[in-house]
Amino acid sequence: MRRIWISFVWAWSAFGAETVDLIVSGRQVVTMDAGERIIANGAVAVKGERIVAVGPRAEIDKAYKAKQRIDRPDALITPGLVNTHTHAPMSLLRGIADDLRLQEWLEKYIFPAEARNVTPEFVRAGTQLAVLEMLLGGTTTYTDMYYFEEVIGEATAAAGMRAVLGQTVIGFPVPDAKTPQLALARNEAFLKQFAGHRLVTAAVAPHALYTNSDETLRATRALANKYGAPLLIHVAETKREFDESKQKRGMTPVQALAKLGVFDGRTVAAHGVWLDDEDVATLARKQVGVAHCPTSNMKLSSGVAPLPKLLKAGVPLGLGPDGPAGSNNEFNLFEEMDLAAKLQKVITMDPEAVPAKTAFRMATMGGARVLGMEKEIGSIETGKRADLIAIRMDGPHAWPMFNVYSQLVYALKASDVNDVVVNGRVVVRDRRALTLDKTKIQAEAERYLGRVRKSLE
Amino acid sequence: MRRIWISFVWAWSAFGAETVDLIVSGRQVVTMDAGERIIANGAVAVKGERIVAVGPRAEIDKAYKAKQRIDRPDALITPGLVNTHTHAPMSLLRGIADDLRLQEWLEKYIFPAEARNVTPEFVRAGTQLAVLEMLLGGTTTYTDMYYFEEVIGEATAAAGMRAVLGQTVIGFPVPDAKTPQLALARNEAFLKQFAGHRLVTAAVAPHALYTNSDETLRATRALANKYGAPLLIHVAETKREFDESKQKRGMTPVQALAKLGVFDGRTVAAHGVWLDDEDVATLARKQVGVAHCPTSNMKLSSGVAPLPKLLKAGVPLGLGPDGPAGSNNEFNLFEEMDLAAKLQKVITMDPEAVPAKTAFRMATMGGARVLGMEKEIGSIETGKRADLIAIRMDGPHAWPMFNVYSQLVYALKASDVNDVVVNGRVVVRDRRALTLDKTKIQAEAERYLGRVRKSLE
Numbered sequence: 001m002r003r004i005w006i007s008f009v010w011a012w013s014a015f016g017a018e019t020v021d022l023i024v025s026g027r028q029v030v031t032m033d034a035g036e037r038i039i040a041n042g043a044v045a046v047k048g049e050r051i052v053a054v055g056p057r058a059e060i061d062k063a064y065k066a067k068q069r070i071d072r073p074d075a076l077i078t079p080g081l082v083n084t085h086t087h088a089p090m091s092l093l094r095g096i097a098d099d100l101r102l103q104e105w106l107e108k109y110i111f112p113a114e115a116r117n118v119t120p121e122f123v124r125a126g127t128q129l130a131v132l133e134m135l136l137g138g139t140t141t142y143t144d145m146y147y148f149e150e151v152i153g154e155a156t157a158a159a160g161m162r163a164v165l166g167q168t169v170i171g172f173p174v175p176d177a178k179t180p181q182l183a184l185a186r187n188e189a190f191l192k193q194f195a196g197h198r199l200v201t202a203a204v205a206p207h208a209l210y211t212n213s214d215e216t217l218r219a220t221r222a223l224a225n226k227y228g229a230p231l232l233i234h235v236a237e238t239k240r241e242f243d244e245s246k247q248k249r250g251m252t253p254v255q256a257l258a259k260l261g262v263f264d265g266r267t268v269a270a271h272g273v274w275l276d277d278e279d280v281a282t283l284a285r286k287q288v289g290v291a292h293c294p295t296s297n298m299k300l301s302s303g304v305a306p307l308p309k310l311l312k313a314g315v316p317l318g319l320g321p322d323g324p325a326g327s328n329n330e331f332n333l334f335e336e337m338d339l340a341a342k343l344q345k346v347i348t349m350d351p352e353a354v355p356a357k358t359a360f361r362m363a364t365m366g367g368a369r370v371l372g373m374e375k376e377i378g379s380i381e382t383g384k385r386a387d388l389i390a391i392r393m394d395g396p397h398a399w400p401m402f403n404v405y406s407q408l409v410y411a412l413k414a415s416d417v418n419d420v421v422v423n424g425r426v427v428v429r430d431r432r433a434l435t436l437d438k439t440k441i442q443a444e445a446e447r448y449l450g451r452v453r454k455s456l457e
Numbered sequence: 458m459r460r461i462w463i464s465f466v467w468a469w470s471a472f473g474a475e476t477v478d479l480i481v482s483g484r485q486v487v488t489m490d491a492g493e494r495i496i497a498n499g500a501v502a503v504k505g506e507r508i509v510a511v512g513p514r515a516e517i518d519k520a521y522k523a524k525q526r527i528d529r530p531d532a533l534i535t536p537g538l539v540n541t542h543t544h545a546p547m548s549l550l551r552g553i554a555d556d557l558r559l560q561e562w563l564e565k566y567i568f569p570a571e572a573r574n575v576t577p578e579f580v581r582a583g584t585q586l587a588v589l590e591m592l593l594g595g596t597t598t599y600t601d602m603y604y605f606e607e608v609i610g611e612a613t614a615a616a617g618m619r620a621v622l623g624q625t626v627i628g629f630p631v632p633d634a635k636t637p638q639l640a641l642a643r644n645e646a647f648l649k650q651f652a653g654h655r656l657v658t659a660a661v662a663p664h665a666l667y668t669n670s671d672e673t674l675r676a677t678r679a680l681a682n683k684y685g686a687p688l689l690i691h692v693a694e695t696k697r698e699f700d701e702s703k704q705k706r707g708m709t710p711v712q713a714l715a716k717l718g719v720f721d722g723r724t725v726a727a728h729g730v731w732l733d734d735e736d737v738a739t740l741a742r743k744q745v746g747v748a749h750c751p752t753s754n755m756k757l758s759s760g761v762a763p764l765p766k767l768l769k770a771g772v773p774l775g776l777g778p779d780g781p782a783g784s785n786n787e788f789n790l791f792e793e794m795d796l797a798a799k800l801q802k803v804i805t806m807d808p809e810a811v812p813a814k815t816a817f818r819m820a821t822m823g824g825a826r827v828l829g830m831e832k833e834i835g836s837i838e839t840g841k842r843a844d845l846i847a848i849r850m851d852g853p854h855a856w857p858m859f860n861v862y863s864q865l866v867y868a869l870k871a872s873d874v875n876d877v878v879v880n881g882r883v884v885v886r887d888r889r890a891l892t893l894d895k896t897k898i899q900a901e902a903e904r905y906l907g908r909v910r911k912s913l914e
Contacts, residue, residue: 094856095863099798099812133853298803299867329867330854341556342796343803346755355556395872396590397787399551399899400906406552410756410786415852415872442856449857 021424022046023066025057026077026390030404032364032379036357038404044077046386049198049424054380070419070426072390076404076412078360079379080140080162080387080422081333082367085232085270085291085320087146089118089126091133092448093325102238102300105326109456113325114147116455117448118175123148125444127155130324132436134331135161137414140387140422141367141377142331143268143291143320145205145232147176150190153200159435160427162387164268164371165194166205166232169220171212180216184223191227199423201230201371206262208234209253210241217260225265230372233262235269235290238302242274254279263288266372270320271296272310273303280306284313289370292362294339296322304347307340307354318367334414337363341409356409390419478881479503480523482514483534483847487861489821489836493814495861501534503843506655506881511837527876527883529847533861533869536836537597537619537844537879538790539824542689542727542748542777544603546575546583548590549905550782559695559757562783566913570782571604573912574905575632580605582901584612587781589893591788592618594871597844597879598824598834599788600725600748600777602662602689604633607647610657616892617884619844621725621828622651623662623689626677628669637673641680648684656880658687658828663719665691666710667698674717682722687829690719692726692747695759699731711736720745723829727777728753729767730760737763741770746827749819751796753779761804764797764811775824791871794820798866813866847876 022045029042031054043060045053053060097109123146134142141162144152149167156163167187169180177183187204194202204224206212212220224231236242236253245253254275257263263286272283272290283290292305310317319336321328337359344353368378376385391412393401398416401407420428427435479502486499488511500517502510510517554566580603591599598619601609606624613620624644626637634640644661651659661681663669669677681688693699693710702710711732714720720743729740729747740747749762767774776793778785794816801810825835833842848869850858855873858864877885884892 091853092857093859095859095868098860098863098867099802099809101808105808129853129856136853295799298799299808301802301806301808303806304803324868329863332854338792339799342752342755343800345556345758346761346800349758349760351558351562351756351758352556396548396586396593396895396898396902397789397871399586399902400549402551402553402906402910403555406555406786410555411552411781413870413872414854415870438853441853445853445856449859453859 017063017065020045020047020052020064020066022068022070022421022426023060023064024070024077024388024390024421026072026075027393028076028404029054029380030076030078030408031381032079032361033381042077044380044388046421046424049385051380051382051384051386053382068426070390070429072418074393075390075418076393076408077380077388077390078408079364079377080389080420081138081363082318082371082378083134083139083142083320083331083333084268084289084318084367084370085293085322086142086144086331087323088130088142088144088152089123089146090323090325091130092122092126092445093452095329096325096452098326100326110325113452113456114175117452118147120148120151122448123151124155125448127152128159128436128441129445130331131156131159131161132433132438132441135159135420135428135433136417136431137332137334138389138391138417138420139331139333140389140420141371143232143371145207147174150193153194153202157197157199160199160422160425162199162377162422164201164203164230166203168205168207169212169216170207171216180212184219188223191229203230203232205232208241209257210244214260217262221262221265230266230268231262232268233270235272236274236279237271239274252276252279254282258282258286268370271302271305273297273305275306277309280309280313280315283310283315287316289316289318291318291320291370292340293320293322294336294343296327298339298343300327304343307344308348311358316366316369317362318370319362332414333363334412337409356405359409360405386421386424388421389417392416392418474520474522477502477504477509477521477523479525479527479878479883480517480521481527481534481845481847481878483529483532484850485533485861486511486837487533487535487865488838489536489818490838499534501837501845503878503881506842508837508839508841508843510839525883527847529875531850532847532875533850533865534837534845534847535865536821536834537846537877538595538820539775539828539835540591540596540599540777540788540790541725541746541775541824541827542750542779543599543601543788544780545587545599545601545609546580546603547780547782548587549579549583549902550909552786553782553909555783557783567782570909570913571632574909575604577605577608579905580608581612582905584609585616585893585898586902587788588613588616588618589890589895589898592616592877592885592890593874593888594789594791595846595848595874595877596788596790597846597877600689600828602664604631607650610651610659614654614656617656617879617882619656619834619879621658621660621687623660625662625664626669626673627664628673637669641676645680648686652684660687660689662689665698666714667701671717674719678719678722687723687725688719689725690727692729693731693736694728696731709733709736711739715739715743725827728759728762730754730762732763734766737766737770737772740767740772744773746773746775748775748777748827749797750777750779751793751800753784755796755800757784761800764801765805768815773823773826774819775827776819789871790820791869794866813862816866817862843878843881845878846874849873849875
């Protein structure tokens with residue numbers, strides 16, 4: 001009798017309910033939509049690659065029947081985090097040379113280590129390690145500039161992660177191209193290979209103004225625009241870069257790049273530390289996205305980006321951990337949010353300079369805007385790609401919660417991320433990556449540790 | 458036959474072996490002793506409250522037979538971390554008022570919230586929450602200034618944690634004392650209550666120069682010296698404090714305190730941000746310990762302490778997270794180490810200003826020196842108290858490891874702490890606190906969240 005009753009209730013409640021692939025529910029859904037709605041006891045329904053509904057759990061459960069569920073009554077459900085600048089395979093060089101001046105760091109460690117070790121196999125192993133760390137820490141989209149980017153694309157797609165990837169174009173011989181002409185050709189092949197890919201957006205990545213000829217820089221923009229691809233470039237990272245540009249060209253790096261036409265199309269400018277007021281206005285007018293990298297800028301003594309000015313001018317702003325071989329030691333957007341807020345407070349002597357909500361916005365919708373993907377990712381909204389994460393609140397550092405954005409930015413950690421959905425697919429469940437082989441990745445990291453050490457002897 | 462053989466081997470290997478209470482072993486033992494030895498595949502033998510031997514695991518296993526073992530072949534074994542400045546019960550006000558100017562923060566939120574809520578019961582619940590978080594994050598000793606400090610002492614001792622605790626003495630009515638005279642009397646009772654306690658060192662805690670009369674300040678020093686107790690005080694935290702002291706007294710806060718005799722005995726000066734060169738020399742001459750609080754100084758826009766000068770002058774330097782109700786949002790010494798290093802790099806524009814090893818030293822031996830406990834804690838050495846932690850290396854953010862101090866400061870997290878031993882007792886095992894009731898603590902935090910919110914309506 002009891003069984004019949006249960007079946008009846010089930011059938012009745014499911015009556016008229018649409019079947020979806022996944023429902024994710026939690027204590028609060030932090031949407032980051034236009035109204036920055038927070039839905040208590042909320043849920044998100046996912047069909048295929050997209051979100052089909054967001055609302056109170058009771059309503060979602062009434063309207064939809066799910067093939068798969070992630071129920072986290074104690075967790076925050078937020079958009080997946082967006083990393084706008086990194087060098088993923090450098091994971092294999094983590095901590096190789098910290099606390100050094102830039103020239104010693106580059107010349108004694110990074111350049112020799114890369115010249116002697118960076119192969120497609122190294123890049124594959126490094127990408128898998130990076131993607132594992134990023135996914136476990138709640139990053140669902142990342143932006144990369146490195147070598148053999150086609151290998152990075154394959155490894156990223158295989159792990160079910162979203163990325164914007166650019167082949168590096170640079171004016172001296174590097175592991176995957178002897179000349180910038182070859183790099184451009186490789187870049188075009190890369191753009192063709194990933195055209196229309198559902199997870200990987202191929203980009204063009206001239207390293208910087210000071211490492212490329214004007215001709216090459218113009219060619220990268222033309223190539224990017226030919227394929228409707230974004231262009232990724234380091235901009236005004238150090239005082240030296242700023243001073244040299246002023247000296248040689250009589251203008252700042254931003255003005256020089258603007259004059260070359262590099263900003264005439266979707267551009268992601270990494271760092272953006274040394275900017276004068278005219279530069280800020282130019283970036284705003286051209287809607288150049290800035291990938292703010294507080295850890296890297298602090299750790300390499302590069303300087304402090306003028307965040308309040310960039311925010312006020314309406315420049316799209318995202319966050320990037322940069323590479324973990326000196327600039328940083330991890331791919332951790334929780335740390336970057338935290339630092340983006342705290343560093344500005346002490347530099348400007350204004351505790352209101354970058355509030356927690358602004359920092360969280362940079363890690364989500366801000367990053368999406370930087371990448372020109374604000375219609376697809378960055379918030380939990382009907383019609384968008386289903387990129388979302390569940391963050392546990394079961395550690396004492398999460399209690400009590402007076403303010404959800406304070407908790408997200410100043411108290412919660414990458415290690416609190418419990419589940420990760422990218423493009424509708426559950427890629428992390430209960431802190432375990434479902435698409436990557438952790439044991440093999442660790443063994444590869446150990447193997448390369450020995451190799452790299454030996455190569456520097 | 459086989460059984461007899463095993464028994465024989467066991468009896469032989471144990472022949473002459475001394476029995477100890479605990480052996481902790483790991484991939485590396487990071488001792489922080491005078492030679493800063495790192496022992497690969499190392500072990501620590503503990504008898505009662507103290508370390509009796511440190512060395513390669515093979516040697517320790519040969520010489521000692523353990524009643525209890527913590528074997529962590531993949532973990533780093535380090536000294537327990539030392540927190541030199543905090544306000545533990547403010548855990549219950551976590552994130553209550555972030556991103557605000559100091560006056561608004563204090564007057565609209567902190568003072569009213571404390572006046573309406575701080576009772577012995579609040580203090581007990583807040584201390585348990587704080588101690589749970591601190592222990593799980595690898596802190597084995599903490600330093601506190603708050604109200605009802607005797608309750609904090611009882612709750613801390615019950616959890617098996619080590620602490621240096623000072624009753625706040627302040628020139629206006631506070632939850633546990635209507636006058637500074639009453640506070641001094643309560644402080645003396647507190648010193649008597651915890652005299653000779655094996656975990657709790659009772660201290661005297663005048664709040665600051667600007668919140669006490671000169672007479673009260675002299676009385677606190679006299680009281681501390683009568684009992685051989687340390688004195689805890691906020692010193693030169695803000696520019697306003699510095700400027701007002703110069704204006705009113707014609708000298709800096711450090712010179713004013715020195716003239717009053719406040720530094721004539723063991724002193725822990727919290728913050729130490731606004732210091733001129735003479736102040737640094739005075740702190741060094743008096744061997745005043747400075748509790749450096751990078752997160753708090755950033756978050757409240759207080760300023761940046763002159764760490765390289767303090768280090769060069771030989772001032773004892775430790776780390777403190779301060780309170781989690783605005784100054785910070787957690788009790789996390791991994792974050793303070795990381796920030797102590799990174800903030801100085803960008804402020805001084807010198808990436809060598811505070812290297813990782815220096816930051817790790819501040820969190821261990823440096824903190825011990827600040828508290829005057831360098832003969833008892835801060836390093837893993839024979840004869841010292843057994844305060845040590847095991848840090849897991851099983852997350853991708855820990856791979857590969859080129860440099861152990863880089864990993865500890867820039868990559869590993871409080872959430873990687875796996876086991877914690879305080880005074881020879883295992884208080885955290887496999888990330889679970891053995892001496893505290895997590896469920897009850899969470900429920901209390903929720904209860905006070907509601908109460909505090911209501912009290913501010």
